[in-house]
Amino acid sequence: MPELPEVQTVINHIKDDLMGEKIKSIIPLWTKVLHNFTPNDIYQKLEKKTVVDVIRRAKFIILQFHTGIIAIHLRMTGKLYFHLKNDYPKHCTAYIEFESGKKLIFEDVRKFGRFYLYNNLDHINHRHGPEPLDSSFTVKIFQGMLLRRRRNIKALLLDQSFLAGLGNIYVDESLWKSKIHSNSISNAIPKKRSEALFHNIRNTLEEAIVKKGTTIIDFSVNGESGKYAKMLQVFGRDGLECFKCGTLIIKNKVAGRGTYTCQKCQKVYT
DNA sequence: AGGCGTTCCTGGGGGC
DNA sequence: TGCCCCCAGGAACGCC
Incomplete structure (x- = not known):
């Protein structure tokens, strides 16, 4: 389940190979993978079809062109990588061919991942909050x-x-580090705790990017595993002792998600 | 506004 | 030994 650090890791891995490449064609192998466009649309909307930048916004990988963007969302099992052979992996749902002959493969076992074509980032910006790692994102703003x-x-x-x-993953990690129980209500969290949460969210994400993400379930870049899994403090540790107090970590459901908590360290604020 | 259920998918785990 | 059922999970959407 790729989150910000995993998406950033994918970008860091493929960016140099994408810059300046010109798209020859985009081939969907599974119909729904192109969410709002057809392969022909790129001829009208992308004009020169040359990748001028590759950036991340939220959990999207953004291929920037002169007159538009292709946004790629990995959802849970999406993988994006360059592939040299002529055959396609079993779960390849789409690939992009470049004039140079390079092929960018999108492999996605559960088929939730999507490609989007937009004129710019407006559409994505409108439905997303701030970037937690931006310098413009401050404690005061978060509180x-x-x-x-x-x-x-x-x-x-x-x-x-x-x-x-x-x-x-990173929500559970950040809340544990901040001693806040996931059943807490946002506006009942004391100032000191929300300040800690702000810093722990940023530190956790930054450290995970350095470690090239967390290898859990399906995430890897070209078979290379992220190293953050070794750093996890609560996620996936149900039945094991809390690193701070020794109490057994429990797993339950919060907000419809599997959630890992130390019932002693993490306080419920309501 | 917020919470909850549903949908999309498939591999894999639980139950017997 | 095998097989069936059901579930996880990010995000969008509808409903109360």
Whole structure:
């Protein structure tokens, strides 16, 4: 389940090979993978069809062209990588052919991943909150955001229109580090705790990017595994002792997601 | 506004 | 030994 650090890792891995490449064609092998366009649309909308930049916004990989963007969302099992052979992997749902002969493969076992074609980032920006790692995102802004809502903290942090990029793993990690129980209500969290949460979200994401993400279930880049799995403090540790207090970590469901918690360290604020 | 259920998919785990 | 059922999970959407 790729979250911000995993998406950033994919971009860091393929960006140099994408820059300056000109698209020859985009081939869907499974019809629904192109969400709002057809292969022919790229001739009209992308004009020169040359990749001028590759950036991340929220959990999207953005291929920037002179007159538009292709946004790619990996959802749960999507993988994006260059492939030299002429055959396609079993779960390849689409690929992009470049004039140079390079092929960018999109492999996606569960078929939730999608490609989108837009004129610019407006459409994505409108439905997404701030980037947690941006320098413009501050403690004060975050605390204000929490106070203006009265909502379950885990549901809120997972909500991409509130804050972009977090997913199930890094939400649990950030809440544990901040000693906040996932059943807490956003505007009941004390100032000191929300300040800690702000810093722990950023530190956790930054450290995970350095470690090239977390290898859980399906995530890897060209078979290379992320190293953050070794750093996880609560996620996936049900039945094991909390690293801070020794209490057994429990797993339950919060906001419809599998959630890992230390019932002693993490306080419920309501 | 917020919470919850449903949908999309498939591999894999649980139950017997 | 095998097989069937059901579920996880990101995001969008509809409903209360």
